[in-house]
Amino acid sequence: xxxxxxxxxxxxxxxxxxxxxxxxxxxxxxxxxxxxxxxxxxxxxxxxxxxxxxxxxxxxxxxxxxxxxxxxxxxxxxxxxxxxxxxxxxxxxxxxxxxxxxxxxxxxxxxxxxxxxxxxxxxxxxxxxxxxxxxxxxxxxxxxxxxxxxxxxxxxxxxxxxxxxxxxxxxxxxxxxxxxxxxxxxxxxxxxxxxxxxxxxxxxxxxxxxxxxxxxxxxxxxxxxxxxxxxxxxx
Amino acid sequence: xxxxxxxxxxxxxxxxxxxxxxxxxxxxxxxxxxxxxxxxxxxxxxxxxxxxxxxxxxxxxxxxxxxxxxxxxxxxxxxxxxxxxxxxxxxxxxxxxxxxxxxxxxxxxxxxxxxxxxxxxxxxxxxxxxxxxxxxxxxxxxxxxxxxxxxxxxxxxxxxxxxxxxxxxxxxxxxxxxxxxxxxxxxxxxxxxxxxxxxxxxxxxxxxxxxxxxxxxxxxxxxxxxxxxxxxxxxxxxxxxxxxxxxxxxxxxxxxxxxxxxxxxxxxxxxxxxxxxxxxxxxxxxxxxxxxxxxxxxxxxxxxxxxxxxxxxxxxxxxxxxxxxxxxxxxxxxxxxxxxxxxxxxxxxxxxxxxxxxxxxxxxxxxxxxxxxxxxxxxxxxxxxxxxxxxxxxxxxxxxxxxxxxxxxxxxxxxxxxx
Ligand SMILES: Nc1ncnc2c1ncn2[C@@H]1O[C@H](COP(=O)(O)OP(=O)(O)OP(=O)(O)O)[C@@H](O)[C@H]1O
Ligand SMILES: [Mg+2]
Numbered sequence: 001x002x003x004x005x006x007x008x009x010x011x012x013x014x015x016x017x018x019x020x021x022x023x024x025x026x027x028x029x030x031x032x033x034x035x036x037x038x039x040x041x042x043x044x045x046x047x048x049x050x051x052x053x054x055x056x057x058x059x060x061x062x063x064x065x066x067x068x069x070x071x072x073x074x075x076x077x078x079x080x081x082x083x084x085x086x087x088x089x090x091x092x093x094x095x096x097x098x099x100x101x102x103x104x105x106x107x108x109x110x111x112x113x114x115x116x117x118x119x120x121x122x123x124x125x126x127x128x129x130x131x132x133x134x135x136x137x138x139x140x141x142x143x144x145x146x147x148x149x150x151x152x153x154x155x156x157x158x159x160x161x162x163x164x165x166x167x168x169x170x171x172x173x174x175x176x177x178x179x180x181x182x183x184x185x186x187x188x189x190x191x192x193x194x195x196x197x198x199x200x201x202x203x204x205x206x207x208x209x210x211x212x213x214x215x216x217x218x219x220x221x222x223x224x225x226x227x228x229x230x231x232x233x234x235x
Numbered sequence: 236x237x238x239x240x241x242x243x244x245x246x247x248x249x250x251x252x253x254x255x256x257x258x259x260x261x262x263x264x265x266x267x268x269x270x271x272x273x274x275x276x277x278x279x280x281x282x283x284x285x286x287x288x289x290x291x292x293x294x295x296x297x298x299x300x301x302x303x304x305x306x307x308x309x310x311x312x313x314x315x316x317x318x319x320x321x322x323x324x325x326x327x328x329x330x331x332x333x334x335x336x337x338x339x340x341x342x343x344x345x346x347x348x349x350x351x352x353x354x355x356x357x358x359x360x361x362x363x364x365x366x367x368x369x370x371x372x373x374x375x376x377x378x379x380x381x382x383x384x385x386x387x388x389x390x391x392x393x394x395x396x397x398x399x400x401x402x403x404x405x406x407x408x409x410x411x412x413x414x415x416x417x418x419x420x421x422x423x424x425x426x427x428x429x430x431x432x433x434x435x436x437x438x439x440x441x442x443x444x445x446x447x448x449x450x451x452x453x454x455x456x457x458x459x460x461x462x463x464x465x466x467x468x469x470x471x472x473x474x475x476x477x478x479x480x481x482x483x484x485x486x487x488x489x490x491x492x493x494x495x496x497x498x499x500x501x502x503x504x505x506x507x508x509x510x511x512x513x514x515x516x517x518x519x520x521x522x523x524x525x526x527x528x529x530x531x532x533x534x535x536x537x538x539x540x541x542x543x544x545x546x547x548x549x550x551x552x553x554x555x556x557x558x559x560x561x562x563x564x565x566x567x568x569x570x571x572x573x574x575x576x577x578x579x580x581x582x583x584x585x586x587x588x589x590x591x592x593x594x595x596x597x598x599x600x601x602x603x604x605x606x607x608x609x610x611x612x613x614x615x616x617x618x619x620x621x622x623x624x625x626x627x628x629x630x631x632x633x634x635x636x637x638x639x640x641x642x643x644x645x646x647x648x649x650x651x652x653x654x
Pocket of ligand 1: 015016017022023024042043045046047048049050181212
């Protein structure tokens, strides 16, 4: 699987809680190829967020190996990891995590600030990304001047502005009503169709149905990993 | 390898953060404000002192030597000095005869504890008997009237030239020239006023009255009085030659055996330099001590508030890290914020310092009538402003270092969970 973006083998994550050990992940192996569309499911506490953080290079495994685009993440320095997060990964959070005092445009520009893009290029690319998520007319709004759905769109624009290899979304619709959630899912579908690789965590079967492949976790182990039988390329 | 884009972003965030908590930020900088005010006021004082000193020295002249029984700067063994033979008029005149390298050699007689009376008002003063030539030295420049002439000198005319201080304290509104004063009881006609020369601890030189040496002798006699000799080299560079020559002659005139110490002192302006330096150093040390104290207290406050700021913005730090901020980026962000906080303190301090300097100057000049303070600068000099701002920035970076480092080392996942 040399063309895999993500290749994890026997990943485990143990948290020390006083004298108690919490096995958030026990032994997880999986590969993700280019332009896959994956839904990660499982009961609360099964380790979904832990796995996503690991895949997103925010966290490092207690044991096991992780190859990202063929490179071993375990051997990387903090700064290398920051660079991968900046260039190769787009993160979308349940609670949006926008900077409250910055405009939509400034929020979307932020990853480009850390990649060192010149000012004019930053605003041009950020505007393009906001246009892609349908917020071209809201670029000067601050998060508190936007609806929840619009905030999540800004967050998605921020995730895709660096043209990353993969977009990771941890319960992106968790804080939205179902109508707005469907709009956001339409956006992910669109991203996927245009060639992006997308992994998202969800509790809702209805949301998971958008994906091509569904991975179910239970107690830190992969319970099942199957193509989505209901998946049909939307019209 | 910090990126330009990050520096711009960091400054923007820092300004923003300071603006939101403007009141808190300003209060936090109190220690820095005090520190900067101290630095600036101290710097201004020292600069002023230097200016005053230069002016004093300039007027008196660096090329003047005063050969005297006494060492004006104190120093040496007082008993030994006291047991020296007096310098006689004959010795002074012999020296004048022999000196070749000097421009002027002027014998002088002095009465330290003189009293000067005008009508029924009396002031204390030192009375100097000297020659008409003294009027040609920088110390004998008159601002009103004139110095006595060679003829008045020869004829022992009872005329007096008063120092600036006497003119002020004794005459007040009265025009001194033409008045008759009583110098230790003897009437003298005032013919001139000497320009102001003394500042600070040099004030005494303005409280003198000059009379012709011959008149001094006829009024008080010379018995039991040691003379001194004012020697003007004519040029700073000749000073060493003139000094050597004067010492050689004096030793010869006074029969000092080879190998023994001089039994007279050579007083030069440099002797006073040491005194000025002591004052300068004292101001500097006291000021520095207080400044360092204020900056230490100030930086503890800054460090504290920066820790608060890091904690308040833990989530934000997590978000920034998640989208690719490196450790150095986060470190820089908080260092810049902390430095700006201190620079804000400096900016608050500068107008305060200016007000203090301006009012201190005004009070000294018009309140205490220390006119000589007017040679000091009325505004804070630009180099002091720059020093104050850069010192604050450096203190800010130092005080912000630990909080910034904590921020930079935050684990992104932990930080994102924070609320
Ligand atoms: N920082 C931590 N310290 C200790 N235990 C942790 C930590 N993070 C996660 N855990 C534990 O690891 C397990 C997996 O947590 P994780 O957040 O991955 O679950 P999840 O599948 O995302 O659940 P949810 O659906 O509720 O978001 C849980 O038991 C959790 O308590
Ligand atoms: Mg979770």
